[in-house]
Amino acid sequence: MDARLESLSAEIQKFCSExxxxxxxxxxxxxxxxxxxxxxxxxxxxxxxxxxSQNLNAEQKYQARDELGDVMICLLNFAHRLGxxxxxxxxxxxxxVKAKYPVEKSKGLxxxxxxx
Amino acid sequence: MDARLESLSAEIQKFCSExxxxxxxxxxxxxxxxxxxxxxxxxxxxxxxxxxSQNLNAEQKYQARDELGDVMICLLNFAHRLGxxxxxxxxxxxxxVKAKYPVEKSKGLxxxxxxx
Amino acid sequence: MDARLESLSAEIQKFCSExxxxxxxxxxxxxxxxxxxxxxxxxxxxxxxxxxSQNLNAEQKYQARDELGDVMICLLNFAHRLGxxxxxxxxxxxxxVKAKYPVEKSKGLxxxxxxx
Amino acid sequence: MDARLESLSAEIQKFCSExxxxxxxxxxxxxxxxxxxxxxxxxxxxxxxxxxSQNLNAEQKYQARDELGDVMICLLNFAHRLGxxxxxxxxxxxxxVKAKYPVEKSKGLxxxxxxx
Numbered sequence: 515m516d517a518r519l520e521s522l523s524a525e526i527q528k529f530c531s532e533x534x535x536x537x538x539x540x541x542x543x544x545x546x547x548x549x550x551x552x553x554x555x556x557x558x559x560x561x562x563x564x565x566x567s568q569n570l571n572a573e574q575k576y577q578a579r580d581e582l583g584d585v586m587i588c589l590l591n592f593a594h595r596l597g598x599x600x601x602x603x604x605x606x607x608x609x610x611v612k613a614k615y616p617v618e619k620s621k622g623l624x625x626x627x628x629x630x
Numbered sequence: 631m632d633a634r635l636e637s638l639s640a641e642i643q644k645f646c647s648e649x650x651x652x653x654x655x656x657x658x659x660x661x662x663x664x665x666x667x668x669x670x671x672x673x674x675x676x677x678x679x680x681x682x683s684q685n686l687n688a689e690q691k692y693q694a695r696d697e698l699g700d701v702m703i704c705l706l707n708f709a710h711r712l713g714x715x716x717x718x719x720x721x722x723x724x725x726x727v728k729a730k731y732p733v734e735k736s737k738g739l740x741x742x743x744x745x746x
Numbered sequence: 747m748d749a750r751l752e753s754l755s756a757e758i759q760k761f762c763s764e765x766x767x768x769x770x771x772x773x774x775x776x777x778x779x780x781x782x783x784x785x786x787x788x789x790x791x792x793x794x795x796x797x798x799s800q801n802l803n804a805e806q807k808y809q810a811r812d813e814l815g816d817v818m819i820c821l822l823n824f825a826h827r828l829g830x831x832x833x834x835x836x837x838x839x840x841x842x843v844k845a846k847y848p849v850e851k852s853k854g855l856x857x858x859x860x861x862x
Numbered sequence: 863m864d865a866r867l868e869s870l871s872a873e874i875q876k877f878c879s880e881x882x883x884x885x886x887x888x889x890x891x892x893x894x895x896x897x898x899x900x901x902x903x904x905x906x907x908x909x910x911x912x913x914x915s916q917n918l919n920a921e922q923k924y925q926a927r928d929e930l931g932d933v934m935i936c937l938l939n940f941a942h943r944l945g946x947x948x949x950x951x952x953x954x955x956x957x958x959v960k961a962k963y964p965v966e967k968s969k970g971l972x973x974x975x976x977x978x
Contacts, residue, residue: 516632518717525724533731534738538909541694542675542683545668546908548701549781552661552668553901559658560894561856561886564795567658570712578657579714583723585664585705586716589698596686598695600702601634607699608641615649622650624793654793662792665897669785676778677770677972680911740909748864750949757956765963766970773926774907774915777900780933784893784900791890799890802944810889811946815955817896817937818948821930828918830927832934833866839931840873847881854882 519601523590530591541595548588555581635717639706646707657711664704671697751833755822762823773827780820787813867949871938878939889943896936903929 530536558577559567570578593600646652674693675683686694709716762768790809791799802810825832878884906925907915918926941948 516634518632519635522717522721522724525721529724529728532733533736535736535740537738538740540680540683541686542678542680543909545672545675545683545694546778546904549665549668549672549785550901550905550908552665552701553781553898556661556665556894557898559661560898561891562658564656564658567656567661570657575712578661578712579719580723580726582705582709582712582714582716583719583721585668585701586720587724587727589701589705590720593698596691596694596698598698600698601638603695603699604702604706605638605641605699607696608638608645608703610696611703612645617648620649620651622653624651624654659793662788662894665901666785666789666792669782669897672778673782676782677775748866750864751867754949754953754956757953761956761960764965765968767968767972769970770972772912772915773918774910774912777904777907777915777926781897781900781904784897784933788893788897791893794890796888796890799888799893802889807944810893810944811951812955812958814937814941814944814946814948815951815953817900817933818952819956819959821933821937822952825930828923828926828930830930832930833870835927835931836934836938837870837873837931839928840870840877840935842928843935844877849880852881852883854885856883856886 516601519590523594526587526591527594539591539595541592544588544592544595548585548592551581551584551588555585557581632717635706639710642703642707643710655707655711657708660704660708660711664701664708667697667700667704671701673697748833751822755826758819758823759826771823771827773824776820776824776827780817780824783813783816783820787817789813864949867938871942874935874939875942887939887943889940892936892940892943896933896940899929899932899936903933905929 530539555578558574558581562574589600592598593603646655671694674690674697678690705716708714709719762771787810790806790813794806821832824830825835878887903926906922906929910922937948940946941951
């Protein structure tokens, strides 16, 4: 991983270790945490129109940034626990997705990202 | 952002742009996508015991890595769209969390990460 | 509970019991299942505009109905396991919500349902 | 639907109508709301062991019941908006699931409910 990402991940491990929280952080619980945090991020946008979501006010922007930080923390914690490099995992996944959705067949069509 | 993260983020933008998918990628829809992907990651662990989640077999490990890749892709896409540096957002959030959960008061207590 | 709801709940219990699945169905796992199913329902709407979501085609309508069935099954299974009457729980919650959002203060304002 | 369920659903419609909230309640937004509420229910169980989740204390039990009420409210609102009878949808889904997981092949095996 890159220096800043690696340093952040180490900080998260230190944070958990100092609080003796690793006992709660099995991969299943961390997957729950990531899902709960992603849902809190979604909550920020829940009643906004698509247009409003593109023009967040300062408070909404702050909340989105704050919740995104939580998702990122959970993601790095989870990845560390399973020995996964998240940048590498995403890079390889993107290659799969490119193959699955060739430009000529996918252009302008809303595809289910979740099917990726 | 770091070089690899920045390069991955640029790759994702190129991927979406080539398919003319930005039209679907307003922040609200990307927040939905991140939540849906985090849920698919959780699904891998759904019926596992905490112990089993710490001893994944090869197929489960592969699935977890694959789904984590999706969450990371969505996260970077979302962050790009809102002009957020995810490493910076997580670093600042971690500082807030440290202040909220001082070591002496939090040690060994399961805290709701989601309250962070 | 009402007759049809009670009968459905009993059917679900029989279904699980015949397959010896109660061992996996502790409340935590059923809460995960409900969240995963709700996310699959959301996936149906993921890339639709608000307008499109109000004019589903036959396949989308079928998928939404099918996934809603899953959420309902999980909800009834969870409620049974914890000895909760879901209709009563929702009725009481609605009373709380009415008190929290008085008509005169809430009219026409998008409120965070999740704060209810 | 049964009398109590029907009455509850009507109460929910009245609640929304009085507050002029139908404008926010397109099916997509209600699917988001249901997912967010299901996630809040899951949050109650997030750091509990499977055993602890079977022995909730009074406060946890209250929270679970409260959040389940929210999920049920969202589910009924969503179902009403799309003209779906949730009991019927769940009953038909259960028939599909029975066919997909025959007793002799499924007994004692953790199946992915989400694949149902």
